[in-house]
Amino acid sequence: MRLAELSERSGVPLATIKYYLREGLLAPGRRISATTAEYDEGHLRRLRLVRALIQVGRVPVATAREVLGHVDDDSLGRTIRLGAALWALPQVPEPDEEDENVRAAQHEVDQLLRTLDWTTAQNLSSISPAHRSLVVAVATLRRLGYAWDAELMAPYAQLMHQAAVRDLDFVETHPSEAEKVETAVAAAILFEPVLRALHRLAQEEESARRYGIE
């Protein structure tokens, strides 16, 4: 398809697409004459992901370029490729290890991962941003006086593991490796608001079932 059709099908204005091309967020089309280039479904898919990163994830352009660089690096195995792409997204800062609440949170998270037997999460604990986010979130709770611990978190972690199994099953329905990694990154950014809203709705529903709505 030509640039005009790419714009129409994606809903992204021409000027924005040209900006993404200049910034290297979108690969150039296949040149078919001095003035025209041809774009394919891969461009359309990539354009969706770029918008998801920039418009919904509010990721800076330089960061988006780094994320996409990992998505495109087929020298990596899938776990590392996906991990590298997700880890390039903006993350929570390192917590202060001198803080007693941070140390208590680290202890509870370590305990949780041992209980669950999540060996990769244990091995990657010093470098994974997801691990760091969890420690920071638990430390915040503890600082506010809510002593949520490994025992309380374990059943939630198991539910989230079931969600992760579905995530990867869904990712695997996509034919090409590029689509699989792109879908996984898009899902990581876009699906959180859906899960959060589903959780709130489920709380309303369960509360009504237990206590009525009088």
Added chain:
Amino acid sequence: MRLAELSERSGVPLATIKYYLREGLLAPGRRISATTAEYDEGHLRRLRLVRALIQVGRVPVATAREVLGHVDDDSLGRTIRLGAALWALPQVPEPDEEDENVRAAQHEVDQLLRTLDWTTAQNLSSISPAHRSLVVAVATLRRLGYAWDAELMAPYAQLMHQAAVRDLDFVETHPSEAEKVETAVAAAILFEPVLRALHRLAQEEESARRYGIE
């Protein structure tokens, strides 16, 4: 306990506690002389919730006062009392019903609630902010070209329902009605970052199990 001890045990500076007292976010202590008042565990608990709302939830003071007003309104049944408190929190704006993606999202969410047989969520669909958040999140996905539908969301909704059952079981471990409602509001604000981090960690773990970490 005296004000100084309340400050020490909560970690909230004296000046901040006095500000919360002036703003009516914290009830006055029981006066025991012209210059001193006595505070109890209820004050400590409320202080935690106020900090969770303002510091973590970034809720404006006037909104926090409204939320707490509902928490304290024991003329309401628990579902409505909790609902009113959560609904007073800042919410996503009304979506544009003329937008085809919003209409498609509404259709999928309606379909989802029927499939799940969530009757309260269906009855409250025109007023619930959780319902509105879900429609907005699904419309955003559709606008970006990710056509996630009722069928794809249903298993996630069921997992979130299991999480909601645990949430309410946890809330019910608290003895008084006031503590139950306070805990539910604090959890709604504070537990989302924990769930999100658990989800990301579970994705790393599951990806490593399926594809290794080479």
